[in-house]
Amino acid sequence: MTRLIEQAFDLAKQRFAAIGVDVEAAMQQLDTLPVSMHCWQGDDVRGFENPQGTLTGGIQATGNYPGRARSAEELRADLDMAMSLIPGAKRLNLHAIYLDSDEPVDRDAIKPEHFSRWVSWAKQHQIGLDFNPTCFSHPLSADGFTLAHADDAIRQFWIDHCKASRKISAYFGEQLGTPSVMNIWVPDGMKDLTVDRMAPRQRLLAALDEIISEKLNPQHHIDAVESKLFGIGAESYTVGSNEFYFGYATSRQTALTLDAGHFHPTETISDKISTAMLYVPRLLLHVSRPVRWDSDHVVILDDETQAIASEIVRQQLFDKVHIGLDFFDASINRIAAWVIGTRNAKKALLRALLEPTAQLRQLEVQGDFTSRLALLEEQKSLPWQAVWEAWCLRHDVPADASWLTKVRDYEQQILSQR
Template identity: 65%
Template sequence: MGRSGKIDAMYELARQQYAAIGVDTDDAIRRIGDVAISLHCWQGDDVGGFEGDAQSLGNGLAVTGNYPGRARTPDELRQDLQMAYSLIPGNHRLNLHAMYGEFDTPVDRDAIDVQHFQGWIQWAVDQGVPLDFNPSFFSHPHAADGFTLAHSDPGIRQFWIDHGIACRKIAAAMGAAQGSPCIDNFWVPDGFKDTPADRKTPRERLAASLDEIFSGSLPPTHTIDAVECKLFGIGSESCVVGSHEFYLGYAISRNQMLCLDAGHFHPTEVISDKISSVLMYVPELLLHVSRGVRWDSDHVVTFTDELQAIMQEIVRGGFLDRVHIGLDFFDASINRVAAWTIGTRNALKALLAALLEPTEQLQQLEREGDFTARLALMEEQKMMPLGAVWDHYCQVSDVPAGRQWLDVVRQYEQDVLKLRSDASVPA
């Protein structure tokens, strides 16, 4: 029996085992096939972008490592993304930062326009990969002191307001072209390294700046605005203006989408417990699935308890139609295509595991007060043959099952990535 036949046989046994507890594996595979995860472009080039003269990253962001083969041009980044998509089951999206436009001549961020993203828009339509978008409020001289939309200088503040307005128009054009709303997510790094004497005034300025940016009405069928919080960053250890409480209040009061990043909270704080609470008060939720390690918020996603808990909350709450899943990590110490592949496949594995739970049975036991059986079945669920269903899903999706994808990445590294050199960036 060949590998394909073994996967089929293992899946049939798994299907029967899940059916015995009332779970339809075919239905779980159908449902996960409808979920699109938004991969993040910045893993492919270490958050460099394509604006020309490189700015120091800063503003709470740092990338470590110098693994060979980072993308140096939009075409190289798109090539690497296509390789990653070919190794991930399902049809997914791309999350693009404003600094990744294609600029033939230097353009400052307050003047970027749809024309600078036509290459991405056309690629997205051709590849069937819908785009999401982000303004870039970092790595710029006007962010050198750690403040943008909450800056005390009205001129600098207006520069970043104009950037945000331009980004909303670009996102709307992307959504119109692809026939799917482009989520435009606002993360602002503004904050203090040491204890501030006035937290109130910067937060008032940030709220006023955001209100000005969002004052223009755009079709929700084209773009949806989201706002993202953070606890602290490098250089803003004592206070981030856009904290969780600030943006939770802002999103609720403006009926706006909130973004929760799994790495943006205290090291012992998790976002899985926030999902059902937040969705009582905001219309939709954007997740940046990441992995915080102490003070670093953006490690490659692994199959952790918290990742599984996030996906369980989405499925158990019936939130698949109100939660948008994106990734956010950057690691230059390992193969970047492998990082995308590992992180996205793990997110999907955790989602599949949640879809394979006997959710109604567990919730019925809870309603009946039978917490003993609830705990027992939750623990038994951990030994169910998830891997066999995952391999079958990969096989029917025509992507490598198991660890076979790693051989493809290694060959791609030999044929493509190792031929790149930062000293010889193609014109």
């Protein structure tokens, strides 16, 4: 099998060289592009504060596949398994509710020490950690408002939670030598007709300003803010709309988060990347698959995933765009979901790196749109799969679907016992 992959790879390099693509350079670039895997796929977004708690804030995980992680230790073991089957650079994205503490801690009191075991694990794997305050599934978010809450005390609780989260994020970056991107998303909004749409946004604006008022080392921590079109229970009014956060990120020069499921069903985030980069210093992408709006299905190698990857590569945004995943499917094996989604994100990046972008750009400048379209379509049929398989071999992971056998064995030995 290895010999066949190597032979196919040699032929593929020749085919790509014929259109001016350096395959080895593309693979080297791919080695430098980490994808931040999301911890919440492994346990259906329950976390370890109160694993029996009810999800709120428009968050739903459907299905009851056996084997959900019930502790940080189990989740790390599942991540170990998943990461062993995914080639190339990786990161992990943690939510605040995934603290690993021996004592109960409320969210406004979380500290770096409550995540020290995650940092030790990340050091062992030589990966970076990203972070998120968790502004949902809590008694003080039960009425659908957090940072925009009209009650000063409740709003201050969530401000303090986000401030504490920033310190944890900076701790990650300092300990691991790579900046932690901390994304703020809140579920604030109303189910039905809303009379005063201004006041909650004024409160949210002031709250965010207070949260980021302390300057942190950008080598350790990066602030990001995320919009949403609407949520379950907030169908008529979402405080943190796209317009709100685009304006906020632009005026405060934070990173802007674009989630593939957080816009109108006919909108795509791939087309927003070039516009946003004119105004904000960085982007965080939440790559997901919104089958029915924000349904967070496992990422597949579809047109929009490819378009997102192509936009990053075509505009050379490697140091300005952070790639994260955001899906949670409890109807299938959760480890397989991680592997499928992350491998597909990396496949899309590889295909984008194997595009003859310089030649296509020149055709566009010359106004030769016929040749541009012809080359775009013909290069889709070139043997990128052979390059993918060779890249997997270099990283000592299965090059084909044989990874599923390893997941099934783990399921039988570990997951089925939970």
